[in-house]
Amino acid sequence: MENTILLVPLGRSMIMQTKNTPWTSPSLAEKSRDLTGRKIWTGKTIADYAAEARSENPDRPVIVADGRTHTISDLIDRATALARGLMELGLKPGDTISLQLPNWIEAAEIDLAAVMGGFVMNPIVSIYRGFELRSILNDCHSRLIFSPGIYRATDHLEVLREIREAVPGLDHVV
Numbered sequence: 001m002e003n004t005i006l007l008v009p010l011g012r013s014m015i016m017q018t019k020n021t022p023w024t025s026p027s028l029a030e031k032s033r034d035l036t037g038r039k040i041w042t043g044k045t046i047a048d049y050a051a052e053a054r055s056e057n058p059d060r061p062v063i064v065a066d067g068r069t070h071t072i073s074d075l076i077d078r079a080t081a082l083a084r085g086l087m088e089l090g091l092k093p094g095d096t097i098s099l100q101l102p103n104w105i106e107a108a109e110i111d112l113a114a115v116m117g118g119f120v121m122n123p124i125v126s127i128y129r130g131f132e133l134r135s136i137l138n139d140c141h142s143r144l145i146f147s148p149g150i151y152r153a154t155d156h157l158e159v160l161r162e163i164r165e166a167v168p169g170l171d172h173v174v
Contacts, residue, residue, distance in 0.1 A: 047115045050076055065105040079112035086117055089172055091143060093118025098137060098145040100124040100156065110146055126151060134163040137170055144172040 035041035053060055054072045063070040091097065097119045101107045107123075114121040122140045124133065126148075137145065147156045160173050 045115050047079075047112060050079075050112060063105050063108060070105060075109060075112060078109045079116055082109060082113035083117040086113065086119065086144070089144070091117065091119060094120065095144075096120040096122050096140045096142045098122040098124055098140070098142040100126060100128070100133070100145060100147045102126050102148065102151060106146070126156075129154070130159050130163050133159060134166050137163075137167045141169050142167075143169060144174065145170060146174045 032041065032043075036043060050072060053062075054076055058071065058073040060072045061069045062072050062075055086097070097110075097114055099107060099110050099121065100123075101110070111121055111123075113119075120140070122136070122142055124136055124145075128136070136142075145160065147160060149155070149157055157173070164170065164173075
């Protein structure tokens with residue numbers, strides 16, 4: 001039986017798993033050369049693909065939310081502004097930003113802005129509360145978190161207030 005290769009992009013690196021084998025982490029440079037040579041990995045980011053889509057059709061609908069259709073240009077413009085804003089807050093490429101939002105348009109904008117700014121994106125599911133949130137934010141050294149106010153009867157900002165002192169590297173709550 002032939003092995004199936006699953007590639008999971010993780011920022012600028014990848015992890016490879018072949019079916020029926022344990023997870024392995026080959027040399028990034030070696031894996032990059034192999035995948036690039038076979039034209040499997042182009043080295044492009046989601047921001048590169050978004051820019052290409054915009055150049056082909058700036059009015060291309062990409063998200064429908066709250067009864068409004070958002071175009072690729074809308075998405076890129078908001079993500080660009082957000083990336084600039086994050087840099088003005090002092091975030092630098094390589095810094096980790098966290099996101100604990102439901103599947104809202106803002107999540108797509110934040111994700112694209114993170115790629116544009118070179119930030120490491122750390123998505124956190126909405127059901128996590130104090131203990132899990134504190135552990136995750138400390139483990140990944142998150143400098144900023146995007147959070148809803150109240151969502152599904154949980155006051156996420158109150159949860160963040162309660163754990164804030166236990167997460168010393170968290171500079172910003174948005």
